[in-house]
Amino acid sequence: MTNQNLAQFKSVFKAENLKITPQRLEVFREMCDSDEHRESEKIYLALRKRNIHVSRATVFRTMDLLYENGFVSRMDIGDGKWRYEHWLDCSHHDHLICIRCGRIVEFFDPEIEKLQEDVCSRFDYQLVRHSHQLFGMCKECAD
Ligand SMILES: [Zn+2]
Numbered sequence: 001m002t003n004q005n006l007a008q009f010k011s012v013f014k015a016e017n018l019k020i021t022p023q024r025l026e027v028f029r030e031m032c033d034s035d036e037h038r039e040s041e042k043i044y045l046a047l048r049k050r051n052i053h054v055s056r057a058t059v060f061r062t063m064d065l066l067y068e069n070g071f072v073s074r075m076d077i078g079d080g081k082w083r084y085e086h087w088l089d090c091s092h093h094d095h096l097i098c099i100r101c102g103r104i105v106e107f108f109d110p111e112i113e114k115l116q117e118d119v120c121s122r123f124d125y126q127l128v129r130h131s132h133q134l135f136g137m138c139k140e141c142a143d
């Protein structure tokens with residue numbers, strides 16, 4: 001977690017009248033310091049492993065707050081659980097998802113980005129956002 005991350009967290013939470021508790025701060029730190037795409041339960045377990053005492057409910061609630069305030073992004077890969085990733089200092093990317101082990105890999109392909117702009121203009125659409133999820137099997141699972 002950079003000082004800038006922390007400053008942003010504090011100013012947004014203050015502006016929204018949200019309490020800045022040590023627990024919420026730890027959840028935020030956990031998100032800042034990881035590039036993984038994890039569900040709340042996994043984030044909770046990671047905190048416990050680091051001996052940080054935060055209740056499951058606090059983790060789940062804090063993830064909602066972080067999402068609502070633009071600190072994390074989340075995606076649904078079809079199993080009804082949100083996968084969260086940090087969103088500050090993060091540039092746009094899409095995801096490859098292994099259907100066997102759940103591994104998530106990020107990619108960015110300028111040609112795909114360009115193609116979807118082309119598709120949008122063909123249909124007179126202004127592209128606001130998109131998300132690509134490619135489902136398959138990672139090398140280890142396919143072997
Ligand atoms: Zn796999």
Ligand SMILES: [Zn+2]
Pocket residue numbers: 037085093094095106
């Ligand atoms: Zn990602």
